[in-house]
Amino acid sequence: xxxxxxxxxxxxxxxxxxxxxxxxxxxxxxxxxxxxxxxxxxxxxxxxxxxxxxxxxxxxxxxxxxxxxxxxxxxxxxxxxxxxxxxxxxxxxxxxxxxxxxxxxxxxxxxxxxx
Amino acid sequence: xxxxxxxxxxxxxxxxxxxxxxxxxxxxxxxxxxxxxxxxxxxxxxxxxxxxxxxxxxxxxxxxxxxxxxxxxxxxxxxxxxxxxxxxxxxxxxxxxxxxxxxxxxxxxx
Numbered sequence: 001x002x003x004x005x006x007x008x009x010x011x012x013x014x015x016x017x018x019x020x021x022x023x024x025x026x027x028x029x030x031x032x033x034x035x036x037x038x039x040x041x042x043x044x045x046x047x048x049x050x051x052x053x054x055x056x057x058x059x060x061x062x063x064x065x066x067x068x069x070x071x072x073x074x075x076x077x078x079x080x081x082x083x084x085x086x087x088x089x090x091x092x093x094x095x096x097x098x099x100x101x102x103x104x105x106x107x108x109x110x111x112x113x114x115x
Numbered sequence: 116x117x118x119x120x121x122x123x124x125x126x127x128x129x130x131x132x133x134x135x136x137x138x139x140x141x142x143x144x145x146x147x148x149x150x151x152x153x154x155x156x157x158x159x160x161x162x163x164x165x166x167x168x169x170x171x172x173x174x175x176x177x178x179x180x181x182x183x184x185x186x187x188x189x190x191x192x193x194x195x196x197x198x199x200x201x202x203x204x205x206x207x208x209x210x211x212x213x214x215x216x217x218x219x220x221x222x223x224x225x
Contacts, residue, residue, distance in 0.1 A: 042218050
């Protein structure tokens with residue numbers, strides 16, 4: 001059971017480039033989300049999805065797009081990379097919140113550097 | 116949205132019991148309290164979740180008083196491998212959003 005898989009693990013981008021961070025889960029979870037974590041800081045929610053075809057914004061959505069065409073995949077797209085987007089990005093999945101024992105499973109992260 | 120407040124850091128020694136308290140004064144009726152652990156260069160990992168009173172699993176206990184305005188994560192007999200950042204979350208479950216605070220950096224010394 002792979003859990004949550006993120007690719008790539010590392011990426012360097014030039015300012016203005018675009019790219020897509022991939023996230024896939026094999027647990028049939030409805031809820032998926034993307035976070036960014038800056039050095040020494042906690043995680044901040046970027047976007048989340050409660051099911052295929054449904055997405056919504058989190059705390060820091062500007063500069064990012066998401067889509068959810070299938071239950072398994074939740075890619076995060078950087079439209080025009082900026083140095084301020086240098087961070088570690090984590091994808092997570094869980095059963096739908098609103099019930100007890102909603103445990104989120106996180107991927108290993110993508111370390112992104114924008115130069 | 117229920118904001119959480121935790122100590123920034125704590126030190127402990129191997130074999131001691133560690134208690135990390137989280138304040139969440141604005142917790143809503145439907146909110147659960149969840150704790151995660153994060154090691155450097157890894158994603159957070161679920162530790163424990165509760166609604167009220169006491170919850171215990173194989174790695175930790177969670178104590179929640181009747182007013183639910185705070186919670187305490189208890190780690191029995193910590194080891195060096197428990198050195199990590201611990202996050203308290205009060206899930207905004209009605210709106211399907213999880214918010215992480217800055218966490219508590221626990222440093223376990225030999």
